[in-house]
Amino acid sequence: MDNGIAFPCLSPELFSITAFGMEFALRWYALAYIVGILIAWRMATRALAQPQLWARGAPMTAPVFEDLLSWLILGIILGGRLGYILFYNLPFFIEHPMQIFMVWQGGMSFHGGFLGVALAGLLYARRQGIALLPLADLLALISPPGLLLGRLANFINAELWGRASDAPWAVRFPLNPADPCETWVYDSVARHPSQLYEALLEGALLGLALLYLAHRRGALKYPGMLTGVFLSGYGAARFVVEFFRQPDAQFVAPGNPLGLAWEISGYGLTQGQALCLPMIAAGLWLIRRARRYG
Numbered sequence: 001m002d003n004g005i006a007f008p009c010l011s012p013e014l015f016s017i018t019a020f021g022m023e024f025a026l027r028w029y030a031l032a033y034i035v036g037i038l039i040a041w042r043m044a045t046r047a048l049a050q051p052q053l054w055a056r057g058a059p060m061t062a063p064v065f066e067d068l069l070s071w072l073i074l075g076i077i078l079g080g081r082l083g084y085i086l087f088y089n090l091p092f093f094i095e096h097p098m099q100i101f102m103v104w105q106g107g108m109s110f111h112g113g114f115l116g117v118a119l120a121g122l123l124y125a126r127r128q129g130i131a132l133l134p135l136a137d138l139l140a141l142i143s144p145p146g147l148l149l150g151r152l153a154n155f156i157n158a159e160l161w162g163r164a165s166d167a168p169w170a171v172r173f174p175l176n177p178a179d180p181c182e183t184w185v186y187d188s189v190a191r192h193p194s195q196l197y198e199a200l201l202e203g204a205l206l207g208l209a210l211l212y213l214a215h216r217r218g219a220l221k222y223p224g225m226l227t228g229v230f231l232s233g234y235g236a237a238r239f240v241v242e243f244f245r246q247p248d249a250q251f252v253a254p255g256n257p258l259g260l261a262w263e264i265s266g267y268g269l270t271q272g273q274a275l276c277l278p279m280i281a282a283g284l285w286l287i288r289r290a291r292r293y294g
Contacts, residue, residue, distance in 0.1 A: 003166075003170075003190055004165075004170040004171055004172045004190025004191070005169065005170065005171050005172065005190075006171075006172055006186060007158055007171055007172060007173050007174055007177075007184075007186065009181035009182075010156045010158075010177075010181075011156075011177075011181070012027050012028060012029070012156060012157045012158075012177060012178060013025045013026065013027050013028075014026045014027065014028055014031055027153075027157075028152075028153045028156045028157065029150070029153040029154075029156075029157060031153070032146070032149035032150045032152065032153035033076075033146070033149075033150070035149055036145055036146025036147075036148075036149045036150065037069070037073060037146065039142075039145040039146070040142035040143065040145065040146060041065075041066070041069060041142075043141065043142040043145070044062075044065050044138055044141075044142050045062040045065065047138060047141060047142075047214070047220075048060065048061065048062050048065060048138070049062065053214065053215070053218075053220045053221070054134060054220050054221065055134075055220070055221040055222070055223065056131075058134075059130055059131050059134035059135050059138065060128070060130055060135070064128065064130075065138075068120075068121070068124050071120040071121075071123070071124050072117055072120050072121065072139075074116075074120060075113070075116035075117040075118075075119060075120030075121075076113045076116055076117055077113075077116075078116050079112045079113045079114070079115050079116015079117065079119070079120075080108035080109055080110070080112050080113035080116065081100070081107065081108060081109075081112070082112055082116070083108075083109030083110075083111050083112010083113060083114075083115060083116070084107045084108055084109040084112055085100060085107075086112070087109055087111060087112065087271060087275065088107075088109060088248055088250070088271060089107070089248070089250055091250075092250065110147075110238075111272075111275045111279075114279075117139065118136075121135055121136065121139060131223070133223035133224045133227065134220070134223050136224070136226075136227040137214075137219075137220055137223065137224065137225065137226040137227050139227075140210060140226045140227045140229070140230035140231075141210050141211070141214055141220075141226055141230075143230065144202065144203050144204070144206050144207025144210065144230075145203065145207060147198075147199075147202045147203040147206075147207075147234075148199050148202070148203025148204055148207065149203070151195045151196070151198040151199035151202065151203060152195070152196075152199050154195040154198075155193060155195035155196055155199070157177060158173045158174055158177035159177075159195075160194065160195055160245065160246075161173050161191045161192075161193070161194060161195070161245075161246055162191045162192025162193060162194030162195075162197075162244045162245050162246055163191060163192055163194075163243075163244055163245065163246050164189045164190065164191055165190060165191055165192045165244075166190070167192065169193065170190035170191055170192060170193075171190060171191060171192075171193045172186045172187050172188075172189070172190050172191070173186070173187050173191060174186055174187070175187055191246065192244040192245070194241055194244045194245040194246070197241045197244060197245075198237070198238070198241050198245075201237035201240070201241065202234055202237045202238060202241075205237075206230065206233045206234060206237065209229065209233065210226055210229060210230060210233075213225070213226060213229060214226060222290040222291065223290060224286040224287075224289055224290040225286070225287060225290035225291070227283070227286050228282075228283040228284065228285070228286030228287035228288075228289075228290060229283065229287065230283065231279045231280070231282050231283030231286065232279070232280050232282075232283025232284050232287065233283070234276075234279060235276040235277070235279035235280035235283060236276075236280055238272055238273075238276050239272075239273050239276045239277075239280070242270045242272045242273045242276075245270075245272070247260075247261075247270050247271070247272075248271070261274060
């Protein structure tokens with residue numbers, strides 16, 4: 001497993017400038033968030049401008065969605081960070097509370113960000129009297145591009161890499177990608193590029209499926225349908241990719257090389273898989289409900 005493809009010379013920073021004695025840098029990960037949000041805004045305004053897509057007309061106007069967007073951004077950031085702290089590394093942050101605020105060092109959770117967006121959307125919907133399920137369907141429709149870009153940024157950052165592999169497309173990642181690529185020391189083990197697997201499944205394929213259902217199959221006329229497809233689709237994709245993804249270091253131990261967070265009678269789940277099971281169950285329930293009552 002020590003062959004593989006050498007990771008390409010990609011810097012986590014798109015560019016950096018120095019001004020007033022301080023260095024400012026734009027990282028690919030930050031750009032992924034920015035572009036993902038802009039794409040989501042554009043997709044939402046286009047969907048809201050087509051009342052024929054919806055059972056009872058669009059759930060809100062474009063200006064109202066733009067007001068909601070600031071709530072969603074806050075939900076993504078706070079939820080993603082708190083989710084990582086609570087789900088993945090709580091003992092560390094209890095011992096080092098100041099690290100909670102150092103988000104530039106990494107540590108964001110999709111499941112936490114999802115819960116943050118859900119809470120922000122719920123509070124805003126109640127405040128504005130917006131129907132919850134059509135709003136959830138809209139958010140489901142516009143989320144995959146951000147997931148796609150985020151996973152591509154994970155790959156560029158050489159983070160969240162996969163388990164050891166002898167597949168011909170396995171990659172040898174640099175041990176410290178922040179260094180200039182001319183000085184990189186590569187991992188001796190080739191690994192699955194699991195970030196790209198997630199980009200393909202959670203971003204591209206799921207996004208195309210949602211667009212097809214919304215614009216060709218009239219799924220937005222069945223409140224909850226797209227939300228159910230998103231939840232179950234993302235949950236299933238992430239559950240599968242977890243078999244190829246290297247678990248977080250805090251879960252790996254000599255007696256637990258697979259990084260299983262939950263184990264019963266010889267069978268176990270990673271933390272990511274455990275968090276996906278409620279998503280899959282909720283998604284299937286919503287699909288069934290939408291088909292019955294839509």
